């Protein structure tokens with residue numbers, strides 16, 4: 360077999376080059392201009408991107424920050440969180456969600472995921488509300504919104520706030536609500552592999568509350584409301600101009616990229632229908648996900664992943680260890696068996712390659728590999 364044909368049989372988990380290829384020359388031009396102007400911090404592109412991304416999310420304000428974790432942490436701080444306040448979040452999430460809560464000196468209260476969307480179980484979240492609950496922090500995992508309409512009702516009835524972890528859901532919708540527009544604030548990550556990715560770490564927070572946005576603006580820049588007047592203790596958590604330049608080029612294409620992810624999802628669903636014990640990713644009613652990940656469920660997850668790896672097909676596991684059983688958060692005292700849905704997902708989900716520009720040939724190789732595993736593996 361020639362080197363070229365063996366390379367073409369290898370399916371990466373993610374390939375950013377189909378997105379970046381057509382944009383590269385224009386981005387490099389703008390970056391060259393930025394080197395000349397030297398406006399690396401708070402350059403005009405930062406404000407321009409904030410305006411555009413707020414409009415994209417149907418919110419009135421966007422504040423660019425340095426990462427998704429910064430967006431979550433600054434949202435909690437700007438929301439007035441105090442030590443001892445409780446924040447309810449799902450056990451099935453990426454570590455950054457709980458890191459933000461702990462770093463804001465609040466107390467995380469984990470609840471299980473729902474099998475209907477793998478997101479926070481709203482009944483469990485409702486039961487977890489106490490006198491000390493300050494926020495519910497749902498995560499729109501894998502690109503699908505949590506049940507925001509029900510969460511809004513729960514928060515309103517109990518007088519608590521709603522902050523969204525929308526780091527995997529840029530552009531997703533559910534029940535007519537857009538990711539980022541359903542609570543006090545929402546956090547986005549522009550880590551390169553996210554649906555909208557920068558050329559490094561970057562993030563943003565969106566909100567409809569102008570006083571809240573002003574507090575976040577101060578927090579991201581050493582607590583300054585104006586230069587060298589420090590209102591409170593802040594951080595170095597700005598969005599770089601370099602990243603804003605990149606994001607401005609990419610944002611206009613985000614909807615078409617999300618559409619390509621939905622088409623890839625449909626392709627896999629059809630190609631894998633009835634294969635083995637696979638359960639495709641669930642879609643809630645009236646939901647328009649953006650499939651950051653295609654997570655399929657099987658009791659043979661690890662063997663399947665190894666089988667595909669032997670054919671140079673990369674897969675992922677999101678996430679192999681539920682938060683409550685990780686060493687980092689063992690001090691919270693949760694034991695195995697506490698969140699059965701999250702624990703089952705952690706051992707059964709396998710993520711298939713999905714990205715804008717993935718070819719039918721690549722997806723066919725993945726699907727054939729999976730069929731072979733279940734038929735002869």
Ligand SMILES: *Cc1c(COP(=O)(O)O)cnc(C)c1O
Pocket residue numbers: 426427428429452453455456498500524526527548549550560561562
């Ligand atoms: C990526 C991600 C984050 C944090 O993003 P960073 O930019 O890496 O800090 C937070 N929550 C979820 C669910 C994510 O996927």
